[in-house]
Amino acid sequence: MKQAIIIRNDLKMGRGKIAAQASHASLSAYEKTPLATKNKWKIEGQKKIVLKTNTEKELIDLLKTAQMKNIKCAMIKDAGHTQVEPGTITALGIGPDEDRKIDEIVGNLKLL
Amino acid sequence: MKQAIIIRNDLKMGRGKIAAQASHASLSAYEKTPLATKNKWKIEGQKKIVLKTNTEKELIDLLKTAQMKNIKCAMIKDAGHTQVEPGTITALGIGPDEDRKIDEIVGNLKLL
Numbered sequence: 001m002k003q004a005i006i007i008r009n010d011l012k013m014g015r016g017k018i019a020a021q022a023s024h025a026s027l028s029a030y031e032k033t034p035l036a037t038k039n040k041w042k043i044e045g046q047k048k049i050v051l052k053t054n055t056e057k058e059l060i061d062l063l064k065t066a067q068m069k070n071i072k073c074a075m076i077k078d079a080g081h082t083q084v085e086p087g088t089i090t091a092l093g094i095g096p097d098e099d100r101k102i103d104e105i106v107g108n109l110k111l112l
Numbered sequence: 113m114k115q116a117i118i119i120r121n122d123l124k125m126g127r128g129k130i131a132a133q134a135s136h137a138s139l140s141a142y143e144k145t146p147l148a149t150k151n152k153w154k155i156e157g158q159k160k161i162v163l164k165t166n167t168e169k170e171l172i173d174l175l176k177t178a179q180m181k182n183i184k185c186a187m188i189k190d191a192g193h194t195q196v197e198p199g200t201i202t203a204l205g206i207g208p209d210e211d212r213k214i215d216e217i218v219g220n221l222k223l224l
Binding site for chain 2: 005007014015016017018019020022023024025026027030045046048049050051052079111112
């Protein structure tokens, strides 16, 4: 089991900003996930991988793919107080779900 | 309402590693928090601040202070597969709780 957190690398956010957006994405996707899946993931050590994309379009395509596979997701839009314009999509949380299912969606992305 | 996420800056972790540790700390502290506090924080937009310390001791002192004030916390130890030694304390999540209470604990820390 694992959760994928994907960050927009093209926005050139600082590492503190990235950490906050990743935490939003992780928590929000987790909250949508069915209880049995949540618990299985936690027992296994709540593995998370943090990946990157370079476009908003790529992030939206990943969301659509995950949704088609019935995996819970959370797309994060920033309030834009700092560093990015208000409403900017900054990150996507996918899962947790089975490793195989997550890999099918994000397997060709690079680690942040 | 806000949650504080504090990262060990002296470990020189990469930004993907930091994002993963921050997400662990955020989710784990959130899970320990009473439901009414969780919900109030989410309604207000689940504000998170990401801060830094330069020593393990400082992180442990922050944990003790928060616990004395009865704020839920999660200290994160890394499994150490990459970048740091197994069992290294990497991050601390505090809250969410009221802004004033969180500021009393972390108010003199710098943003990551």
